[in-house]
Amino acid sequence: xxxxxxxxxxxxxxxxxxxxxxxxxxxxxxxxxxxxxxxxxxxxxxxxxxxxxxxxxxxxxxxxxxxxxxxxxxxxxxxxxxxxxxxxxxxxxxxxxxxxxxxxxxxxxxxxxxxxxxxxxxxxxxxxxxxxxxxxxxxxxxxxxxxxxxxxxxxxxxxxxxxxxxxxxxxxxxxxxxxxxxxxxxxxxxxxxxxxxxxxxxxxxxxxxx
Amino acid sequence: xxxxxxxxxxxxxxxxxxxxxxxxxxxxxxxxxxxxxxxxxxxxxxxxxxxxxxxxxxxxxxxxxxxxxxxxxxxxxxxxxxxxxxxxxxxxxxxxxxxxxxxxxxxxxxxxxxxxxxxxxxxxxxxxxxxxxxxxxxxxxxxxxxxxxxxxxxxxxxxxxxxxxxxxxxxxxxxxxxxxxxxxxxxxxxxxxxxxxxxxxxxxxxxxxx
Numbered sequence: 001x002x003x004x005x006x007x008x009x010x011x012x013x014x015x016x017x018x019x020x021x022x023x024x025x026x027x028x029x030x031x032x033x034x035x036x037x038x039x040x041x042x043x044x045x046x047x048x049x050x051x052x053x054x055x056x057x058x059x060x061x062x063x064x065x066x067x068x069x070x071x072x073x074x075x076x077x078x079x080x081x082x083x084x085x086x087x088x089x090x091x092x093x094x095x096x097x098x099x100x101x102x103x104x105x106x107x108x109x110x111x112x113x114x115x116x117x118x119x120x121x122x123x124x125x126x127x128x129x130x131x132x133x134x135x136x137x138x139x140x141x142x143x144x145x146x147x148x149x150x151x152x153x154x155x156x157x158x159x160x161x162x163x164x165x166x167x168x169x170x171x172x173x174x175x176x177x178x179x180x181x182x183x184x185x186x187x188x189x190x191x192x193x194x195x196x197x198x199x200x201x202x203x204x205x206x207x208x209x210x
Numbered sequence: 211x212x213x214x215x216x217x218x219x220x221x222x223x224x225x226x227x228x229x230x231x232x233x234x235x236x237x238x239x240x241x242x243x244x245x246x247x248x249x250x251x252x253x254x255x256x257x258x259x260x261x262x263x264x265x266x267x268x269x270x271x272x273x274x275x276x277x278x279x280x281x282x283x284x285x286x287x288x289x290x291x292x293x294x295x296x297x298x299x300x301x302x303x304x305x306x307x308x309x310x311x312x313x314x315x316x317x318x319x320x321x322x323x324x325x326x327x328x329x330x331x332x333x334x335x336x337x338x339x340x341x342x343x344x345x346x347x348x349x350x351x352x353x354x355x356x357x358x359x360x361x362x363x364x365x366x367x368x369x370x371x372x373x374x375x376x377x378x379x380x381x382x383x384x385x386x387x388x389x390x391x392x393x394x395x396x397x398x399x400x401x402x403x404x405x406x407x408x409x410x411x412x413x414x415x416x417x418x419x420x
Contacts, residue, residue, distance in 0.1 A: 124333055126247025131394045132394065135398055166403040169398075172391065173383075173384050175383075176386075178380060183341065184344055184349060194380055201411060205414055
């Protein structure tokens with residue numbers, strides 16, 4: 001019995017260390033993709049940037065495809081966690097929508113490499129199937145989160161009558177499209193001004209008029 | 211004198227044929243990138259899809275980089291020409307803004323391959339310099355066109371006080387971001403509904419209130 005507990009403890013510790021190592025490699029991959037571009041981000045180059053041997057990456061990931069998949073998961077998970085925490089603290093639907101937009105832009109401003117890498121990854125799905133899978137795994141949850149906010153605002157009488165699905169796509173689209181221009185040139189886009197304009201605009205666009 | 215005219219006529223004809231051939235290769239490259247993905251769109255594969263030898267492509271373009279540059283130029287030129295023709299026919303700033311948004315979505319719907327290819331190209335600039343150049347060559351003109359529409363609407367008293375540059379970035383962003391989701395999955399996004407929602411929204415967001 002005693003030895004089983006020790007064994008479980010060791011397994012837990014090993015898996016904790018493995019998890020930390022995987023996370024370190026994923027973070028390193030994001031920064032290599034952001035600085036060198038996705039095609040140039042070979043496993044060898046990522047390993048070098050992280051400061052481990054290529055064998056360590058191969059031990060943790062089946063190949064570049066699996067690593068990139070984990071990068072995508074991490075990019076969306078971090079962003080969504082940040083946004084959700086801010087949305088959940090807002091007391092009603094109009095302020096939840098506002099929190100969604102503001103948190104999206106604040107997270108962007110603080111994590112530029114994540115979004116530079118994301119734009120490269122957007123362009124890397126060759127097949128229609130890979131594109132659809134990315135949409136289903138990553139964009140559907142974002143749009144559903146927004147749709148939920150919008151629907152509850154209609155139920156509470158704060159928002160006018162509109163298609164929550166369509167409006168969710170336009171909110172997510174406006175955030176992504178501004179981000180894209182900012183990824184191309186930081187100097188060309190003032191994120192704070194754009195966030196403020198989008199907050200005003202989507203407030204005007206969703207409110208029920210008296 | 212006569213022979214010079216003949217010679218000029220022949221040169222004109224030759225350059226007309228060369229121009230047509232270059233255009234054919236650029237159109238072929240767009241369709242190969244859209245169906246196979248940018249990394250898979252080698253000059254050999256594009257040549258095969260167009261039905262010419264690889265030597266013909268090499269005769270007209272210095273390499274894949276120059277061909278892709280011409281693809282980018284063609285993608286933006288075609289889109290902008292279509293949008294500008296529609297905008298120029300509208301009688302005032304509010305209807306010019308509406309025409310800009312509607313024409314963008316109509317052109318998208320009719321030219322899906324162009325936008326599938328464009329998203330791949332968005333993700334293909336490794337260096338910050340290449341990204342900035344793309345922004346300066348391609349996005350600055352789009353935003354300036356929009357800024358002009360917005361400024362004239364402020365001058366005429368149709369539009370409220372806002373930063374034309376910021377609003378131009380959000381209009382272009384909303385169009386691009388919705389397009390992106392539609393590139394990932396045609397079934398997930400209704401372009402016509404999104405266009406109508408964005409027209410309403412930007413109208414509400416720009417109008418001067420009485």
